[in-house]
Amino acid sequence: MLQKTKEEEPKKQLPMSMENHKMTVMPLPKGRNSSIQAFIPACDSTGNDGDNNNITKNLPFSKHLHFDVCKCNTTWLKPTTSPFPTQRGCNAVDPFANPHDRNYDQWIIQHPSALENFKEIVASSKGKSIVMFLDYDGTLSPIVDNPDRAFMDDEMRDAVREVASCFPTAIVTGRSRDKVYKFVKLEELYYAGSHGMDIQGPKKGPKFAKIKEKAVVLFQPASKFLPLIREVYKLLVERTKSTPGAKVENNKFCLSVHFRCVDPQKWSSLAEQVNAIIKEYPNLRLTRGRKVLEIRPIIRWDKGKALEFLLESLGFADLHSVFPIYIGDDQSDEDAFKVLQHRRQGAGILVSKSPKETGASYSLREPAEVMKFLHGLVESNKVTVN
Numbered sequence: 515m516l517q518k519t520k521e522e523e524p525k526k527q528l529p530m531s532m533e534n535h536k537m538t539v540m541p542l543p544k545g546r547n548s549s550i551q552a553f554i555p556a557c558d559s560t561g562n563d564g565d566n567n568n569i570t571k572n573l574p575f576s577k578h579l580h581f582d583v584c585k586c587n588t589t590w591l592k593p594t595t596s597p598f599p600t601q602r603g604c605n606a607v608d609p610f611a612n613p614h615d616r617n618y619d620q621w622i623i624q625h626p627s628a629l630e631n632f633k634e635i636v637a638s639s640k641g642k643s644i645v646m647f648l649d650y651d652g653t654l655s656p657i658v659d660n661p662d663r664a665f666m667d668d669e670m671r672d673a674v675r676e677v678a679s680c681f682p683t684a685i686v687t688g689r690s691r692d693k694v695y696k697f698v699k700l701e702e703l704y705y706a707g708s709h710g711m712d713i714q715g716p717k718k719g720p721k722f723a724k725i726k727e728k729a730v731v732l733f734q735p736a737s738k739f740l741p742l743i744r745e746v747y748k749l750l751v752e753r754t755k756s757t758p759g760a761k762v763e764n765n766k767f768c769l770s771v772h773f774r775c776v777d778p779q780k781w782s783s784l785a786e787q788v789n790a791i792i793k794e795y796p797n798l799r800l801t802r803g804r805k806v807l808e809i810r811p812i813i814r815w816d817k818g819k820a821l822e823f824l825l826e827s828l829g830f831a832d833l834h835s836v837f838p839i840y841i842g843d844d845q846s847d848e849d850a851f852k853v854l855q856h857r858r859q860g861a862g863i864l865v866s867k868s869p870k871e872t873g874a875s876y877s878l879r880e881p882a883e884v885m886k887f888l889h890g891l892v893e894s895n896k897v898t899v900n
């Protein structure tokens with residue numbers, strides 16, 4: 515049964531153009547069991563760790579060819595011209611590789627390394643203003659068992675600080691804004707917490723000429739859901755406490771139920787518990803991340819909408835003069851990749867070591883590569899400026 519939901523319009527003090535952004539109702543998964551299954555990740559035969567639920571084998575090559583930057587079909591035959599050495603060298607397919615590697619090798623042709631194609635990305639951004647969007651978990655910090663200890667190291671912080679000194683930079687995360695700020699600790703950034711439902715501009719005034727000072731003070735399109743979220747948080751804590759390892763995280767406008775430390779035999783019953791609660795609340799919906807179930811208000815506001823909102827608020831609505839770069843690792847980041855695909859603008863970069871169905875044009879394997887990429891951008895900006 516498709517759940518009938520009320521269409522919720524965020525109350526706005528929005529830029530005029532945002533008023534045209536239609537909210538659409540997200541259909542919830544059909545049927546009890548199918549919805550539960552939809553949220554239970556399974557390890558695949560290639561030995562992936564179960565985070566990557568969208569692993570697809572033998573992806574059709576034409577599926578995600580919405581590249582803003584030129585990606586000639588034959589570039590993979592050439593050795594890399596990137597200044598960055600990578601683990602995999604060039605992208606040529608090895609016909610004798612084992613099936614898992616072959617899947618990766620095919621996938622990487624569609625989503626080539628942002629490091630190996632660094633010059634291409636920079637060339638595409640030439641004459642345009644880069645705006646950086648960075649997810650947090652799995653992108654700036656490694657995935658760890660305890661979400662309260664997902665610290666970002668100082669080297670990464672320096673890299674983000676430097677990038678933010680060159681380009682407007684936003685952290686876009688499922689975490690609460692306060693919590694991610696405690697991890698990142700940089701005042702000069704934009705923060706979009708709770709999957710973009712809690713946006714705040716930099717505490718330190720941005721120095722970019724084009725940006726109106728404090729263009730975004732605070733934007734919280736889901737604020738009226740706050741009492742509901744608090745209520746459901748308590749319920750979830752109460753009802754999941756019998757499942758060892760389960761952890762409920764309050765992300766202010768959304769909630770996370772972590773099952774990374776839960777015995778896989780108990781994943782299904784945990785998902786049933788969560789699902790049963792969500793069924794009682796038609797104004798909430800369930801999505802899935804890396805070993806986490808995410809409970810959010812029904813409004814169609816996500817990381818993609820947050821990206822559009824920030825671009826417009828920053829005065830960067832003009833498609834031709836702006837080059838947004840979005841880096842993220844999780845399912846929720848796909849909403850932002852889709853926006854870039856749709857606008858045929860900028861570059862979406864997925865952080866993943868294994869093939870995943872994605873709307874991102876490029877890939878990076880892990881946070882360490884994200885850091886190299888950020889350093890590269892800073893260096894290339896110095897060359898441009900000087």
Ligand SMILES: O=P(O)(O)OC[C@H]1O[C@H](O[C@H]2O[C@H](CO)[C@@H](O)[C@H](O)[C@H]2O)[C@H](O)[C@@H](O)[C@@H]1O
Pocket residue numbers: 649650651652656657658659660661662664686687688689763765769770772774803804805806808844846
């Ligand atoms: O949008 P993000 O910044 O990627 O946030 C998505 C979720 O990230 C966090 O959970 C993930 O990272 C944890 C720490 O490494 C890990 O233990 C967990 O399994 C991952 O799903 C965060 O704790 C969640 O609330 C966010 O929804």
